[in-house]
Amino acid sequence: MVIAAALGAAFILLPFVGLLRRVRWASLPGDLGAGPARTALLLSLGSSLAATALALVLGAPLAWVLARMDFRGRGVLRALVTLPMVLPPVVGGAALLAAWGRSYGLLGAWLHDAAGVQLTFSWWGVVVAEAFVAMPFLVLALEGGIASVDRRYEQAAATLGAAPMARLALVTGRLLLPSLAAGLALAWARALGEFGATITFAGNIEGRTQTAPLAVYLLLESDPEAAYALSVALVAVCVAVLAALRGRWWGVRR
Amino acid sequence: MALAGLVALAGSAAGAAPAGALPAARAAADPLRGELTVSAAASLGDAFARIARDFRRAHPAVRVRLNLASSAGLVAQIQSGAPVDVFAAADLASFDRLAASGHLARTPVAFARNRMAIVVKPGNPLAVRGPADLTGVPVVALCGRTVPCGAYAAAVLARAGVALPESRVTRGLDARATLTAVAAGDADAAVVYATDARAAGRAVTTVEIPAAGNVVAVYGIGVVRDTPRRALADAFVAWVRGPEGRAALAAHGFGRP
Numbered sequence: 001m002v003i004a005a006a007l008g009a010a011f012i013l014l015p016f017v018g019l020l021r022r023v024r025w026a027s028l029p030g031d032l033g034a035g036p037a038r039t040a041l042l043l044s045l046g047s048s049l050a051a052t053a054l055a056l057v058l059g060a061p062l063a064w065v066l067a068r069m070d071f072r073g074r075g076v077l078r079a080l081v082t083l084p085m086v087l088p089p090v091v092g093g094a095a096l097l098a099a100w101g102r103s104y105g106l107l108g109a110w111l112h113d114a115a116g117v118q119l120t121f122s123w124w125g126v127v128v129a130e131a132f133v134a135m136p137f138l139v140l141a142l143e144g145g146i147a148s149v150d151r152r153y154e155q156a157a158a159t160l161g162a163a164p165m166a167r168l169a170l171v172t173g174r175l176l177l178p179s180l181a182a183g184l185a186l187a188w189a190r191a192l193g194e195f196g197a198t199i200t201f202a203g204n205i206e207g208r209t210q211t212a213p214l215a216v217y218l219l220l221e222s223d224p225e226a227a228y229a230l231s232v233a234l235v236a237v238c239v240a241v242l243a244a245l246r247g248r249w250w251g252v253r254r
Numbered sequence: 255m256a257l258a259g260l261v262a263l264a265g266s267a268a269g270a271a272p273a274g275a276l277p278a279a280r281a282a283a284d285p286l287r288g289e290l291t292v293s294a295a296a297s298l299g300d301a302f303a304r305i306a307r308d309f310r311r312a313h314p315a316v317r318v319r320l321n322l323a324s325s326a327g328l329v330a331q332i333q334s335g336a337p338v339d340v341f342a343a344a345d346l347a348s349f350d351r352l353a354a355s356g357h358l359a360r361t362p363v364a365f366a367r368n369r370m371a372i373v374v375k376p377g378n379p380l381a382v383r384g385p386a387d388l389t390g391v392p393v394v395a396l397c398g399r400t401v402p403c404g405a406y407a408a409a410v411l412a413r414a415g416v417a418l419p420e421s422r423v424t425r426g427l428d429a430r431a432t433l434t435a436v437a438a439g440d441a442d443a444a445v446v447y448a449t450d451a452r453a454a455g456r457a458v459t460t461v462e463i464p465a466a467g468n469v470v471a472v473y474g475i476g477v478v479r480d481t482p483r484r485a486l487a488d489a490f491v492a493w494v495r496g497p498e499g500r501a502a503l504a505a506h507g508f509g510r511p
Contacts (some may be wrong), residue, residue, distance in 0.1 A: 078331070083403075097438065101439065101440050102439050102440045103375065103439070104438075108440075111367075119395045120439060120440035121364060121424055121440060121441065147461075167300065167355075198425070203393070203395075203424035203425075203435060203441070204424050204425045204427075204440070205393075205420070205421065205423060205424045205425070206420045206421075206423075206425070207421060207424075208421055209424070210425075217427070218398055218425070218427075219325075219328060221326045221327055221330050221398070221400050221401075222326075222398075222399070222400040247427065
């Protein structure tokens with residue numbers, strides 16, 4: 001059994017060992033600090049943070065409702081809003097085009113004609129695509145956290161005269177911090193790694209919509225060294241996220 | 255090429271046999287059998303799908319697997335050891351790179367020609383008449399710089415004296431993806447192969463580029479050195495260059511080499 005487990009671990013770890021061996025460490029700063037790799041990395045950092053913020057704004061109320069309100073179809077709603085987690089990202093991109101595309105989109109055509117806003121091929125398009133795939137992670141983590149908050153703390157605060165907003169900020173909010181942090185970190189890591197929905201919906205414009213994963217794919221053909229350097233940078237970010245979470249998955253274990 | 259020629263003759267003879275004439279017996283007598291992996295430029299997709307079908311009809315014991323991507327991507331795959339038998343690219347430079355890394359069995363041959371065209375949204379709402387008008391287009395889709403169709407598009411733009419800022423250019427991963435940005439997405443125009451423009455039908459309007467301002471894209475085909483199916487690979491190459499292959503390519507808009 002131990003041998004089988006070692007095989008399983010090796011299966012996951014071997015590609016990373018390969019990546020670390022393949023990268024040219026001496027020129028790593030140069031490969032990352034210049035040209036399309038640098039542009040893409042900065043763009044990815046900005047857009048993924050914005051996507052995480054968007055996921056929080058849209059996802060937090062949803063998590064609250066899913067955790068606290070009992071209504072018909074709650075399970076179905078939860079399953080539907082987590083669909084982007086399991087969907088092939090390129091299908092997500094196609095769906096986003098069908099909703100927000102200027103030419104053939106459900107709302108996109110109206111948005112363009114009425115407000116002059118076009119999401120496709122724009123930086124905001126990247127943010128929307130990343131938030132679309134990342135939000136379910138935040139919703140699930142936060143919902144788990146909210147559901148496991150002991151409501152007697154809130155009741156105690158209420159009997160002591162705390163107003164609803166004060167209760168939310170001082171009592172419930174405090175208890176939710178770990179799951180909120182876990183949800184934000186997972187959503188951010190997912191947004192940072194987004195490829196399929198981004199290239200389908202936002203395109204591949206250098207300096208505007210070409211994110212780090214897109215740059216890795218393109219650089220593998222033209223400048224493999226830079227591609228591997230960028231890959232290692234993305235792995236490092238994800239490892240940092242996992243380290244920061246320290247096993248606090250989904251916020252259920254406290 | 256002598257061997258390939260002989261095999262091609264044999265192939266044509268088998269193909270010319272009456273369709274219903276004892277296929278099982280014909281398959282048993284056919285020395286060509288096995289599975290052939292053909293890596294082809296994305297722009298060859300439709301034409302090679304038909305060629306593969308016809309080839310299989312002539313040689314029932316053969317199965318052809320098509321692997322479609324950008325020529326540059328396919329070169330990278332072969333160089334990293336992908337088990338490919340035949341490689342068909344949208345240029346000849348891809349073969350130079352394969353030859354330099356020792357992945358080619360022999361000198362490749364040119365087998366088809368293509369040219370570039372501009373595609374725009376149906377009805378041409380931005381009134382694009384030629385490459386020079388692309389400067390006024392919000393989002394132009396071009397192939398990646400390292401991909402053949404990207405190099406051809408760059409040559410067309412350079413000939414017209416057009417410099418597009420990179421901030422208005424979205425780069426498709428291959429020729430077909432670049433077309434899709436206009437056909438299914440929100441890009442306003444793209445410089446793509448004339449064959450792809452034609453395949454898109456009514457999803458786009460095509461603006462032809464006159465020969466004087468256009469390029470000639472020469473497609474090459476070759477056998478990968480490490481193939482364990484050399485005879486089968488040679489036979490497929492000969493078929494592509496033979497009458498059936500030429501007919502299929504012509505039907506999809508490709509010119510003779």
